[in-house]
Amino acid sequence: MRLLLTTPQGIEDLAKAEVENLLSKLGVPFRVEEKPLGVEGRVLAEVGEAFYRDEKGRERELSVATYLNERSRLLHRVIVEIAGERFEGICEDEPEKALSRIEGFVASLPVERFVKVSESFAVRPFRKGEHRITSVDIAKTVGKAIFERLERFGKPKVNLDHPSVIFRAELVGESFFLGIDTTGDSSLHRRPWRVYDHPAHLKASIANALIELVKPDGGSFIDPFCGSGTIPIELALRGYPGRIICLEKYRRYLLGAEMNALAAGVHDRIEFLLGDATRLGEYFDSVDFAASNPPYGLKIGRRSMIPELYMGFFGELAKVLEKRGVFITTEKKAMEEAIEENGFKILHHRLIGHGGLMVHTYVIE
Ligand code: SAM
8 A cells, every 4th residue: 555645844754754663563564755756745655454453353454544643743644545647748738638638547547446436525636836727627627537437336425525535636747646535634733632722833743843853852841932832732742751841921822832731631741831931041940952933023023023032042041951952933044143142053954844934943952
């Protein structure tokens, strides 16, 4: 089976490592590739059939897609591949020709193996590259081809709002892909624990990427601009054994973080502190690890305040940080100046896609 896995741009290597780690526990052959065909935000996994023993000792087939949906912290979607095809020259094709090539291909696929005629379905499209067709054209064409194929077996049902089965059709450059989206319409980064929605919250997948990058070893950990608590909550959910602190300047956000932590069942694992990150040294003598997305001045606060805020914060962090920190921001210049002026060394830098922006991520010590 081939699974197309989606994840934020810039963390494909971390998602690949996570998937390899999860698949290695199944004792089946597998191969994982990051950015298949050069497509960012994608990981491809080829996996052999997996089995488990039920309570009566019978061997049952294990759904690897469900296994990954339930366990991954870095993936957004798990899509089972039905078929892929390279359409040479499709980027230049007239719309009618491009769509008829896609329709002919989909019509030839045994989609009836993936959806019962009694089940409703919908097609969700994705398109990247220069084409003369839109993603809406792709959804309509693929939907029509699937419908006509299923008509051979009964009366197909389309339900665009609440389908039982979601087909995912992607055209990236000349590569076309059709699969079943086993995750559903709500991406895995939308965690069920998020009962309080902060205006600038971090995706949970990216919070986990930051945790992977800073590699906390059980020592004390702080998110000094914790907002709704995404990073501390995700860390606590991983069973982190050490002290976890969530520091936030505004009471309403800190209360939101507490509500989220309660919903996640980890409230008792986190210390919630109302305070100012630019006065960190007043609250702690030392902390081993820090991870945060401080304000960028886009959704919260003014952009002109950012250099001063970062300089004040890293000045305090320099007094208390024992090991490593990881910080993510759009404000490259202000962040680099604050890091360097306060005597920190940048161990690693990468760009991560977040909310339509490529955001700078720094691991420091
Ligand atoms: N990662 C958080 C989440 O997922 O909800 C969002 C963090 S948000 C980008 C930045 C947070 O820093 C905001 O909640 C803001 O109120 C807080 N903040 C701004 N200035 C602060 C300061 N001096 N000390 C502590 N928190 C501050």
